[in-house]
Amino acid sequence: MQALQGKRFEALDSFRGICALLVVCYHARILLSVAELPFFRHANYFVEFFFVLSGFVMYHTYGAKTMDSNRFKDYLTSRFFRIYPMHILVLTVVIGLEFMKLLGQQKGFYFNNAAFTASADPKYILPNILLIQAWVSESAALSFNVPSWSISIEFYLYIIFGVLMWKAGKMKNIFFVAIVLVAGTLIMINQLPLTDQAMRGLLCFFAGCLSYMAYKKIAFINSNKLLFTILELVLALLIIYTIVADFSGVYKGIVTTLLFCVTIITFAVEGGAISALLRNKVFTYLGKLSYSIYITHYIIYFLFLATAIVLSKVIGHDLTIVDNSGAVATRFITTHHVIYDQLILLALLLVVIVISGFTYKYVELKGIELGKRFKKKRAAAVA
Numbered sequence: 001m002q003a004l005q006g007k008r009f010e011a012l013d014s015f016r017g018i019c020a021l022l023v024v025c026y027h028a029r030i031l032l033s034v035a036e037l038p039f040f041r042h043a044n045y046f047v048e049f050f051f052v053l054s055g056f057v058m059y060h061t062y063g064a065k066t067m068d069s070n071r072f073k074d075y076l077t078s079r080f081f082r083i084y085p086m087h088i089l090v091l092t093v094v095i096g097l098e099f100m101k102l103l104g105q106q107k108g109f110y111f112n113n114a115a116f117t118a119s120a121d122p123k124y125i126l127p128n129i130l131l132i133q134a135w136v137s138e139s140a141a142l143s144f145n146v147p148s149w150s151i152s153i154e155f156y157l158y159i160i161f162g163v164l165m166w167k168a169g170k171m172k173n174i175f176f177v178a179i180v181l182v183a184g185t186l187i188m189i190n191q192l193p194l195t196d197q198a199m200r201g202l203l204c205f206f207a208g209c210l211s212y213m214a215y216k217k218i219a220f221i222n223s224n225k226l227l228f229t230i231l232e233l234v235l236a237l238l239i240i241y242t243i244v245a246d247f248s249g250v251y252k253g254i255v256t257t258l259l260f261c262v263t264i265i266t267f268a269v270e271g272g273a274i275s276a277l278l279r280n281k282v283f284t285y286l287g288k289l290s291y292s293i294y295i296t297h298y299i300i301y302f303l304f305l306a307t308a309i310v311l312s313k314v315i316g317h318d319l320t321i322v323d324n325s326g327a328v329a330t331r332f333i334t335t336h337h338v339i340y341d342q343l344i345l346l347a348l349l350l351v352v353i354v355i356s357g358f359t360y361k362y363v364e365l366k367g368i369e370l371g372k373r374f375k376k377k378r379a380a381a382v383a
Contacts, residue, residue, distance in 0.1 A: 004219055005064065009057070010284050011267045011275035016053060017286025019046040020293040023147070024352055025345070028301050031321060031334035032341035042243045045256045047150050048204045050294075052260045054154055055208020056215070056268070058161055063212065067166035070382070074375050079158040081371025083131075086363050087151055090295050091128055094120075094145045097302060109309055112331050119143040131155045134197040141197050146298050153201035161205070173213065179206045187250060204257050211261040215268050223271030232272040235263045292356035292364060300352050304344070308333045 025035040026043035034040065065071065102115035116122055119140055127139035134141040134152035141149040164172050183203040186192060192199050242256055267275050277283070286293070308319040323330045335341055 004060070004216065007060070009060075009268050009270075010287070011270050011278040012053060012056075012264060013287030013290075014278035014280075014283035015264075015267060015287070016050065016290040017283060017288070017293065019049050020290040020297075021286065021349060021352075022046050023294060024297040024301070024349060027146070027298055028304075028345060028348055029330055029332045030341050030345050030348075031332040032336070032338045033345040034342065035345050038244045039240060045243055045253070048200065048253065048257050049260045049264075050150060051154065051157070051201050051204030052208040052211065052257060053264055054157070055161075055205040055210075056212045056264050057208075058158070058205075059209040059212040062162075062165055063209075065165075067162065069166070072162055072166045073378070075162050076159065077371050077375050077378075078368075079155065079162075081367045081374065082364075083151060083155050085367030085370075086291065086295050086359060087131065087148060088129070089359070089363055090145050090299065091148070094299055095125065097299060100306075104306070109306075109313065111306070111309065112329065119146070128152075134195060134201075137195055141195065145295065147294055149197055150201070151295065153197055154205075157201055157205045160202075161209070176206045176209045179203075180210060184254060188254065190250065200253060203254075204260075207257055207261050208264070211265050214261075215265045218265070218269065221269070223269055225272060228266070228269065228271035228275070229273040231266055232274040235259070235266055236274065239263065286353070289353065289356040289360050292359045293352055296356055296359060297352045300355060301348060304348055304351075305331065305333055 022040065022043040023046055025040040026046075028035045030036070062075065067075070098115045098120050101111055104111070105115060113120065119142055121140075121143070124133060124140050124143035127133040127136065128144050128148065131148075131152040133139040133143055134149040135156060141152070164175050168175050179202055183199050183206075187199050187203060194202075238259060239256075242252070242259055245252070266272075267278070270276070270279070305320070312319045319333060319335060321332050321334055323332065333341075333344060335344065
């Protein structure tokens, strides 16, 4: 198994980038675009894919290592500087946008909610800074930068994983199995000691760890390209069918998690034509940008929406429409023309990718480098 250490799962990285773009489409409410098709309206389930893949990758990276106190500190440092620089930057921008909304309201421009109300209530700022907004019921998981709820879950999953790697020793795998069984059971019977988001995260992340153990059993098989191509295609179609299928949310979450586990194990082998296609530089680049895409897209979409609202006043023609049929009013962007609405969605995706390329280079990579310097300085001080 020595050959697995350091292996980069390029197909899975690409998968992550594609899923991030699907989540962008889920949050983009552009009335006559393809983003309103049922598949994209249920693309929020791909967040489960991120959790499963994180568990898979974390176990691949750290599963064979002995975690002591010094290595645990280095591990936490790496995780902190990987997550926090982008999170704090985007949170700061979102708070700044609330001030812009406040200014806009004074000029007669009105958005879905008044500035610093509802999910942007100032009382949620501290939980967002601490990344606990999705763990405590007293806060609001979907506050300020809405997608950051999953970053909140993932950050503390990293800590739980690190503690188990350090303290549980040879018993760690038993703990992983126990967490999956207990979390899955409690979700099924709807008895949640933690928030729904936290329970889903625990189930998916540690199911990802178990998936890596299963992957190790088949990692060195002589893969038949035709067989794996068929298997990859079937799994892709099953994902589409399951995402669109209309059945109970609890069971759907469990089924999609299991399906994502099998998909990640299969695509990690990289034995078929689809995984070969995903190793193309275009897709792997999207994989590198996946975190930036995910965490920045919501504010970029808000700016698109704000622009449409302002332009509506300037040109005297509504470029937004409000749907009050649901439990919560939804404001759509629309030109009232199918082709133009598709172009708005395409423009949104392109802008998200371009800005994510910038933040990846100047924020994510800089944060990672800062974490490395911090670890070196700490190691020197210890020495």
